[in-house]
Structures are given as structure tokens and as C-alpha cells.
Amino acid sequence: MTEDARPAISIDPVTGRKVFATRAAPASDRIAGRGYGVVADERLTVFPDAPAGARFNAEEQARYREFKEARRGAADYMAMEGEFAKYLRDVYSADPVPREALGDECEIVVVGAGFSGLLLWYKLREAGFDDVRFCEKGGDVGGTWYWNRYPGIACDVESYSYLPLLEEMGYIPSMKFASGFEILEYCQQLAERFGFYDRCLFHTTVERTEWNEASRRWTVHTDRGDAMRARFVILANGILTTPKLARINGMERFQGHAFHTSRWNYHVDLEGKRVGIIGTGATAVQVIPELAKVVGELYVFQRTPSTIDVRDQRATTEEEYATWPNEPGWARARRARFARISAGRTAMKANDDYLAGKVPDFKERKVHERELTPQELIEKQLDSNFRIMEQIRARIDAIVEDPVTAAALKPYYPYGCKRPTFHDEYLPTFNLPHVHLVDTAPRGVQEIDERGVVHDGRHYELDVLIYATGFQWMATSTFNMVVGRDGVSLSEKWQTGGTRTFLGVHSAGFPNLFIMTGPQGGGGSFNFTDAIDVHADYAVWMLSTMRDAGYEVVDVETEHEDRYAAHCREVDIASAPLRDCLSYYNGHGEAEPGSLAYYGGGLWHRWRTEAQETLAPYVFG
Numbered sequence: 001m002t003e004d005a006r007p008a009i010s011i012d013p014v015t016g017r018k019v020f021a022t023r024a025a026p027a028s029d030r031i032a033g034r035g036y037g038v039v040a041d042e043r044l045t046v047f048p049d050a051p052a053g054a055r056f057n058a059e060e061q062a063r064y065r066e067f068k069e070a071r072r073g074a075a076d077y078m079a080m081e082g083e084f085a086k087y088l089r090d091v092y093s094a095d096p097v098p099r100e101a102l103g104d105e106c107e108i109v110v111v112g113a114g115f116s117g118l119l120l121w122y123k124l125r126e127a128g129f130d131d132v133r134f135c136e137k138g139g140d141v142g143g144t145w146y147w148n149r150y151p152g153i154a155c156d157v158e159s160y161s162y163l164p165l166l167e168e169m170g171y172i173p174s175m176k177f178a179s180g181f182e183i184l185e186y187c188q189q190l191a192e193r194f195g196f197y198d199r200c201l202f203h204t205t206v207e208r209t210e211w212n213e214a215s216r217r218w219t220v221h222t223d224r225g226d227a228m229r230a231r232f233v234i235l236a237n238g239i240l241t242t243p244k245l246a247r248i249n250g251m252e253r254f255q256g257h258a259f260h261t262s263r264w265n266y267h268v269d270l271e272g273k274r275v276g277i278i279g280t281g282a283t284a285v286q287v288i289p290e291l292a293k294v295v296g297e298l299y300v301f302q303r304t305p306s307t308i309d310v311r312d313q314r315a316t317t318e319e320e321y322a323t324w325p326n327e328p329g330w331a332r333a334r335r336a337r338f339a340r341i342s343a344g345r346t347a348m349k350a351n352d353d354y355l356a357g358k359v360p361d362f363k364e365r366k367v368h369e370r371e372l373t374p375q376e377l378i379e380k381q382l383d384s385n386f387r388i389m390e391q392i393r394a395r396i397d398a399i400v401e402d403p404v405t406a407a408a409l410k411p412y413y414p415y416g417c418k419r420p421t422f423h424d425e426y427l428p429t430f431n432l433p434h435v436h437l438v439d440t441a442p443r444g445v446q447e448i449d450e451r452g453v454v455h456d457g458r459h460y461e462l463d464v465l466i467y468a469t470g471f472q473w474m475a476t477s478t479f480n481m482v483v484g485r486d487g488v489s490l491s492e493k494w495q496t497g498g499t500r501t502f503l504g505v506h507s508a509g510f511p512n513l514f515i516m517t518g519p520q521g522g523g524g525s526f527n528f529t530d531a532i533d534v535h536a537d538y539a540v541w542m543l544s545t546m547r548d549a550g551y552e553v554v555d556v557e558t559e560h561e562d563r564y565a566a567h568c569r570e571v572d573i574a575s576a577p578l579r580d581c582l583s584y585y586n587g588h589g590e591a592e593p594g595s596l597a598y599y600g601g602g603l604w605h606r607w608r609t610e611a612q613e614t615l616a617p618y619v620f621g
């Protein structure tokens with residue numbers, strides 16, 4: 001079934017190019033929801049002061065270390081394969097639109113139709129690149145916001161800065177932190193407005209992408225039997241897109257309903273049911289308050305608590321609706337101001353006066369009598385980080401009534417080391433009589449059987465089990481097989497020689513390949529669409545440069561790549577004390593420094609600008 005009456009593949013009479021109509025119809029009209037609402041009780045939105053004189057002293061450092069070491073090795077995740085592959089099924093769309101396999105050629109194939117794919121299309125089109133084709137695993141656009149439709153889902157970054165192209169679309173989000181459902185609709189509107197749907201092959205997973213040196217083309221193989229040739233391939237397939245499961249004995253035996261949060265099953269009626277949720281990361285923090293409103297009994301299985309900061313959700317004001325459309329450049333200026341905020345909590349809290357341009361800066365800058373050494377700077381940052389964590393912990397004591405539950409909810413690691421979360425309803429949920437925190441620290445749930453979860457000798461009978469166990473991080477460029485010049489895949493190259501890229505975008509031996517927001521790819525801020533924006537700009541700049549100069553192929557010099565990879569490693573090591581915990585950001589303590597995210601901030605722009613000015617890192621053909 002398709003939403004569109006046109007054939008799945010037809011020829012545009014003007015351009016002679018193929019156009020597609022493969023967007024799938026929604027699977028069901030039950031799939032609907034909202035994000036988090038505005039909390040009226042002001043006590044829940046207060047961030048208590050830190051105790052006077054709070055310092056990250058030796059005793060506190062030892063406590064953090066103990067907390068971390070007790071969990072070392074406990075993160076044992078597995079891919080959804082074999083009998084667990086059922087958890088990956090696309091539950092949001094009707095069956096794929098039937099179509100013939102494609103074996104033709106186009107200029108650019110982009111993998112993914114999330115914000116990266118959408119923004120790329122907008123910019124490529126503006127720059128005059130028209131022969132572009134997108135492949136998307138899901139049945140519609142949105143990426144993260146297509147797959148994640150759990151109750152309570154909302155943007156964690158203020159949506160006025162997160163949603164790109166607001167002015168071009170004439171759109172103002174309804175809430176400061178818009179719901180995921182609103183964001184998905186926005187993506188669909190973007191796709192409709194700019195003709196994206198004609199370009200995208202939905203329900204099409206790229207499985208293997210191979211470079212052919214003789215023809216100087218990539219061949220893109222998909223699960224629909226396609227073998228398309230393309231001059232350029234852009235991987236826009238996301239950093240948190242492949243869900244994972246914690247490996248727990250007996251998972252396959254559970255007889256009730258079970259699903260992962262990124263494939264929410266709206267056909268399971270949760271009303272009055274005994275529901276268990278495994279995981280207390282960023283997704284769970286948004287889901288749990290909504291689940292508690294519906295279910296009979298809720299068991300929250302927690303290994304490591306998140307940091308639960310104040311949210312302060314609000315609706316867009318009448319004044320904003322009235323004034324913004326009359327302020328040309330308002331959204332672009334706001335996004336640019338947001339990008340200047342370098343500290344996690346400050347960015348996520350998003351000071352409205354600063355972002356609206358009413359005050360010049362988001363904080364009062366401290367002036368030190370002399371320049372601090374890097375070591376002194378880290379110590380200062382760790383002290384102020386510790387004070388934020390003391391406030392996070394004090395908020396738990398102020399809200400959660402049962403002292404044992406409150407103690408279990410307290411995190412002991414540097415703020416921002418795991419993904420920070422924000423919610424004003426999460427903590428009070430644990431005061432409800434039918435909500436039970438099951439503290440499985442430090443090793444996590446050990447066993448599941450036919451009827452529920454077993455932990456510490458107690459059996460928790462469940463009707464429904466929800467896995468809030470997260471996603472693979474930063475596997476963007478390696479989870480689909482990309483085979484370069486020497487017949488070596490990207491993952492093989494990186495496994496043997498360490499992750500090596502230039503700007504996170506190119507990797508030597510993989511000509512005409514661009515990686516969006518992958519490992520070592522900086523340039524963004526806490527706002528992910530900002531990183532997407534700059535990577536898309538960079539890719540379009542390179543494509544335009546090549547077109548203007550008549551170049552067919554671009555690769556990078558290994559010497560430049562090695563220097564850049566070494567730089568990523570140095571930056572990672574220098575800032576590591578601020579991320580001294582086990583988290584997916586650092587491969588649960590196993591990742592090589594510099595092999596995943598890049599903490600270079602403005603440094604990435606320096607490397608990029610220099611490369612664009614000198615063209616020295618590139619080998620053109």
C-alpha cells in the first residue's frame with residue numbers, strides 16, 4: 001500500500017530522471033502521542049543549592065571511582081540478531097511498496113532520511129545537484145523521530161534551536177521542548193515542501209557499498225536487490241540508530257509481550273498491566289512518567305541512575321508567535337547563539353534571554369588573576385561539575401520520599417559523562433504506590449524467565465517487558481559494509497589500524513565517500529542538528545569545488561589523516577577526567593581514545609578552514 005497513487009518508479013518528463021513513490025502508509029492510526037507537558041507544581045522545577053563549600057575532594061573522588069569500578073564489565077550488549085531480530089521490525093509503517101530492483105546510475109546516493117538526509121537534500125538542491133537518490137530503511141522520513149515514538153518522547157535541546165530551517169518553513173514549534181511526534185510531522189512537512197519524497201527509496205536498507213577503481217563508481221547493494229552505481233556516497237545513517245539489547249540469561253523464554261523502546265508496540269494495551277522496564281537512560285527517563293499514568297504496576301530495573309536535571313518545559317508564548325515571523329533571521333541567529341554555549345547543562349537549560357538576543361552572554365564570565373594551567377583548569381571544572389552533581393543529588397532528596405529509593409537514584413560520576421537528562425515528573429513518579437524501583441546495581445538484571453524478571457532471589461511477574469537498553473553509538477560508518485579501494489572495509493581498516501578519518505568526514509582509501517556526524521566528526525555543539533548542518537555544508541562545498549574544477553575523484557592524504565586522528569586522540573585524553581565514568585560515549589571504558597566522538601569544539605572548524613583554504617589534505621583525480 002502507498003500513500004501515493006503514482007507507480008513506485010516513474011520517469012520525470014522534464015528531467016528524464018527516475019522519481020519514486022515508495023513512502024509507506026502508516027501501519028495504524030493508534031500510533032500517536034505527546035511529549036512532556038508543563039508541570040504546574042513549582043517545587044518540582046527547583047534546582048536546590050549545592051551545600052556550601054562542596055569540593056571534589058579525595059573522599060568524593062574515591063566514591064566516584066568505586067561507583068565506576070563496581071560497574072566495569074557489566075555492560076554486556078548484543079545486536080538484535082537471530083531470534084531477537086523480531087525486535088527490529090518496522091512497526092510504524094504498512095508493508096513496503098513493491099518495486100523493481102534498480103541497477104542504474106546516479107550521481108549521489110545518500111544513506112538515511114533523518115535530519116542529515118533532509119538537510120543534505122535541501123543544500124544539494126540549492127547548490128544545483130539534482131541527480132541525488134536516498135535509501136532509507138524505514139517507511140518514511142525522520143530517522144530518530146521515525147523510529148522513536150515512545151510515550152513522552154520530546155526533544156532534549158530546545159526545539160527553536162534544534163529544528164533546522166524554521167524560517168524557510170515558516171514554522172514555530174508549539175513547545176520549547178517539542179514532542180517527538182511534532183518533530184516527525186515537521187520532518188514530513190520538510191520532505192513534502194522540498195520534493196524529498198520523489199528522491200527516496202523507503203524500506204530499502206543499504207547492505208554493502210563497494211568502490212570500483214576502474215569505473216570510479218560506488219556500487220550500492222540493498223536488501224531490495226538494487227545494485228545502483230553512484231559517483232558519490234554520503235553516509236547519513238545516524239549515530240544512535242541501531243538499537244541494542246542487554247544480554248540477559250533467559251530473555252528468549254519470556255512469554256508476555258516484549259519490545260524495545262525504538263519499536264513501541266501500540267497494539268499492546270498497557271492499561272492496568274504489570275509492566276517492567278529495563279534501563280534508566282535518557283529514553284527511560286521520558287517514558288517512565290507516562291507509563292506510570294497508565295499501567296497497574298510498574299517495575300523499573302535500574303543498573304546506573306541518570307542525572308535528572310530540571311526541565312522547565314513551557315509552551316511557545318503568544319508574544320513569540322507574534323514577533324518571530326517579523327524578525328528576519330531570528331531562527332538562524334538563535335541557532336548560532338545556541339552553538340556558542342559550551343557547557344552541557346547551560347546549553348540544555350537554554351537561557352531564553354540570551355538565545356533571544358536580549359542579553360549579550362549566557363553567563364557571567366569569571367576573570368582569573370592569571371592564566372590557569374590546563375591542570376588547574378580541569379580541577380576548577382571538576383569542582384563546578386561536582387557542585388552540579390550535588391544539586392542533582394539534593395533534588396532527589398527533596399522530591400523522593402522513600403530514603404532507600406532516593407539513595408538508589410543518586411548518580412556518582414561527573415555531570416555530562418553520561419547523556420544528561422531533564423525531567424520534572426520523573427522523580428515524583430517514584431512516590432506513587434504502584435511504581436517500584438528495583439535497584440540492580442552494579443551488574444544489572446541477571447535473569448529473565450517465562451513470567452518475568454528474577455533478581456536477587458525475587459521474582460517479578462510481568463505482563464509486558466520493555467527494553468530501554470539504548471543504541472549502538474557512533475557506528476554510523478561501519479554498520480553497513482563499505483568496501484574501499486583495496487577491497488578492505490571501513491570497519492576492517494579501523495579495527496586493524498585504529499579509527500582514522502580526516503575531519504570525521506573522509507577516510508583514506510574510500511574516495512568520494514562522505515560520513516556525516518561519524519567518529520571524529522566534530523563541528524557541532526550540544527545541538528546535534530548543528531553538527532549535521534556544518535557537515536552538510538562541508539560536503540556540498542567539496543562537491544561544488546570538484547564540479548567547478550572538473551575533478552572526478554577526491555581522497556585524502558594518509559599523512560593528514562594520521563595527524564588529524566592523533567589530534568582527536570590528544571583532545572580526548574586531555575578532557576577525559578571530565579568524562580571519567582563508564583558510558584556509551586566511551587565504549588563503556590573500552591574504546592581507544594579519539595576513536596568515537598570528538599571533543600574538539602571550535603578546533604574542528606580550524607582544521608576544516610585550513611583544509612578548505614590550502615586544499616593540502618586532498619588528493620583529487
Ligand SMILES: Cc1cc2nc3c(=O)[nH]c(=O)nc-3n(C[C@H](O)[C@H](O)[C@H](O)COP(=O)(O)OP(=O)(O)OC[C@H]3O[C@@H](n4cnc5c(N)ncnc54)[C@H](O)[C@@H]3O)c2cc1C
Pocket residue numbers: 111112113114115116117135136137138142143144145146148154155156157162204205206207236237238239240241283471480516517526527528529532
Ligand atoms: C531517542 C533519541 C532522542 C534524541 N534527542 C536528541 C535531542 O534532543 N537533541 C539532539 O541534538 N539530538 C538528539 N538525538 C540525536 C539524534 O539522533 C540527532 O539529533 C538527529 O536526529 C540525527 O539525525 P541523522 O539523520 O543524522 O540520523 P538518524 O535520525 O538516526 O537517521 C538515520 C537514518 O538512517 C537510516 N539507516 C541507517 N542505516 C541504514 C542503511 N544501512 N540503509 C538505509 N537506511 C539506513 C535509519 O533508518 C535512519 O532513519 C536523539 C537521539 C535519540 C535516539
